[in-house]
Amino acid sequence: MTPLIQVGVVGGAFGVRGEVRITTYTDDPMALAGYRDLVRQDGTPALTVLSARPAKAGIVARVKEVDSPEAADVLRGLKLFIPRARLPALEDEDEFYLADLIGLAVEDEAGETLGVVKAVQNFGADDLLEIQPPSGASWWLPFTRAAVPEVKLAERRIVAVRPPETE
Numbered sequence: 441m442t443p444l445i446q447v448g449v450v451g452g453a454f455g456v457r458g459e460v461r462i463t464t465y466t467d468d469p470m471a472l473a474g475y476r477d478l479v480r481q482d483g484t485p486a487l488t489v490l491s492a493r494p495a496k497a498g499i500v501a502r503v504k505e506v507d508s509p510e511a512a513d514v515l516r517g518l519k520l521f522i523p524r525a526r527l528p529a530l531e532d533e534d535e536f537y538l539a540d541l542i543g544l545a546v547e548d549e550a551g552e553t554l555g556v557v558k559a560v561q562n563f564g565a566d567d568l569l570e571i572q573p574p575s576g577a578s579w580w581l582p583f584t585r586a587a588v589p590e591v592k593l594a595e596r597r598i599v600a601v602r603p604p605e606t607e
Contacts, residue, residue, distance in 0.1 A: 444483065444521040445539050448472055453512035454500045460487070460512045462520065464498040472499055478520040486520055536593055538567060538583075545597040546571050546581075549589075554600060571600075 451461035464472050472478070473492035480486045488504040506512045527537060538560040546554040546569075555573035560583070562568065567583040581587050581600055590599040 442483075443524040443539065444479065444481065445524050445527060445537070446481075446519055446521050447475065447478070448498060448520040450487075450512075450515040450518040450520065451498070452516040453509035454495070456509055457502075458506045458508045458512055459500050459502055460506055460515065461495065462492075462498045462501055469494055469498050472520075473501065475522045475526060478522060481519055481521060483521075486518060487515075533594075534591075536591065540593060541569065541591070541598065543596075544591075544593075546600050547597055548602060549599055554602060557598070569600075 447466050448462045448464045451463050453459070454461045462472060466472055470492060473489050476489050477485070478487045478489065487501075487506075490502045490504055492499040492501040506515065524537075524539060530536065541557045541560055544557045546557060548554055553574065555571040555578075557569050558572040558578055559570040560567055561570060561580075569581045569583050569588070570578050571581055572578045581602070586601065587603065588598055588600050592598065
């Protein structure tokens with residue numbers, strides 16, 4: 441199955457004509473309109489964007505599947521995805537999408553295995569990598585230059601400086 445990247449979430453209805461508010465997770469909120477065909481997390485069709493305009497935290501869109509405010513409100517919270525392959529190509533070999541980090545091996549500077557990147561999250565401050573060690577509970581690592589000095593995509597690994605343990 442093609443990996444999917446979450447690009448937005450439906451916020452609910454906008455106005456009385458059945459437009460939909462969408463919070464976007466793209467660098468350019470209007471890029472969502474360019475992707476047009478958005479899917480659900482399981483890959484099934486979700487929304488087809490017919491037109492859009494910028495709005496606070498995203499876009500207001502007219503979508504093929506919605507024709508009333510009530511129908512738009514039913515979709516509130518729907519996560520919207522596109523296949524990873526539809527994202528623009530990166531120009532520099534040092535560039536990557538955060539989603540590309542998932543599954544990479546995590547090693548310390550001495551080469552000792554710390555685990556695998558399980559997820560990348562952002563709870564409002566900065567990006568965090570969830571690291572799943574070979575055994576035990578996962579732990580969080582800030583995705584900063586100090587904590588992750590090297591990302592080696594071609595080698596499918598990152599070098600990390602594990603923070604000191606706290607109680």
